[in-house]
Amino acid sequence: MIKKYCAALLISCFLLVHTGLLKAGALDDAVRRGVLKVGTTPNYVPFEMLDRQGRIIGFEIDLLHAMSRALGVQLELVAVPYKELVPGLMAKKFDLIGSGMTVTQERNLKLNFSDSFIVVGQTVLLHPRLAGAVSSIEDLNQNGYRVVAIEGTTGQAAARRFLGAARLSSVTTPEEGVRQVVEGEVDAFVHDAPYNLIAMSRPQNSALLALEQPFTFEPLAFGLKKGDYDSLNWINHFLNQIAQDGTYDRLHDKWFTDTAWVSELE
Incomplete structure (x- = not known):
């Protein structure tokens, strides 16, 4: 009887995996792929914007670079109009949204948000x-x-x-x-x-x-698909880590205290 139960349990687990009911999170996919894909709209100074060479730079972009290094992957920024960020995430064009997005109750019905990394208004x-x-x-x-x-x-x-x-x-x-x-x-x-x-x-x-x-009062955060709690857990721990080790303060000063970067803009 025990052998039959164990066999049935193994078969159930096999079917769950192969029917997609046990899904890996976005960050797990990024690690397997070796690339973290992030949807962004590069027109929000100083969070994400274009420099003179057409590269996307900014405070949030630097946070994403630090996140990618912590994951051990490359960062790929996917530039789309702001209105296409949520549809693009749903269509799996990128793994998460990193685009100065404010956490609102309406958006939270469609997305899961990380802890906020800054509050604006x-x-x-x-x-x-x-x-x-x-x-x-x-x-x-x-x-x-x-x-x-x-x-x-x-x-x-x-x-x-x-x-x-x-x-x-x-x-x-x-x-x-x-x-x-x-x-x-x-x-x-x-x-x-x-x-x-x-x-x-x-x-x-x-x-x-x-x-x-x-x-x-508007907290900004990274957006992921609903239910991707493993990725949210990792990102929240990452944000806590960089807050404790000085990385966050260094990047914040670079973009909100210093002004040298202004000369790099178009």
Whole structure:
């Protein structure tokens, strides 16, 4: 009887493996392949962006390089438009998403997220003509003001939530959003604080005003397919490790304290 039970158990395990019910995680696949494939949209300064040679660089990219070294694999960045990140992950075009993605309840229904590696928030860049008229997000929430945000981002969601009375529009890149404010096509641009801070430092944008206090709380994290808990466990331990050994602080200072990298951009 015991022999029959053991035989049945072995057969069941064999069938589970060969019917795909026991699936390896994305990082296991990456290790077997020797390459970690990461979906990203390289237009989010200073997290992922293009340098003068067309290479993708940035804070999150450096975290991914460190992650790949810890796994013992090569890093392959798959550049796609932001709206194609989740569909691309589902279609197995890459193993995980590393693209400045904010953890939201809506996204969490489709994805599993790692622990956050940084917290940001939305801020506002203003045209100079609003000096003295707008000093808070509440002041901007009026029908007469034109506000732009990037399509499909939490900036757009925040604009809809907090600036519903204003005339809202969308663009596909942050550069276009800033340009529209600089040239007076719109009154304000809503986007993540790190990007807006750096945009303000560029000479062509020096006349812009800013509501610098973030009005949202947005943790950024790596996104994986739902149910891939082994990969999540590894990434979370990796994030804890680099926080303890000084790697995280070194990379954070490189991108958020030093400014030498700005000269490398297009």
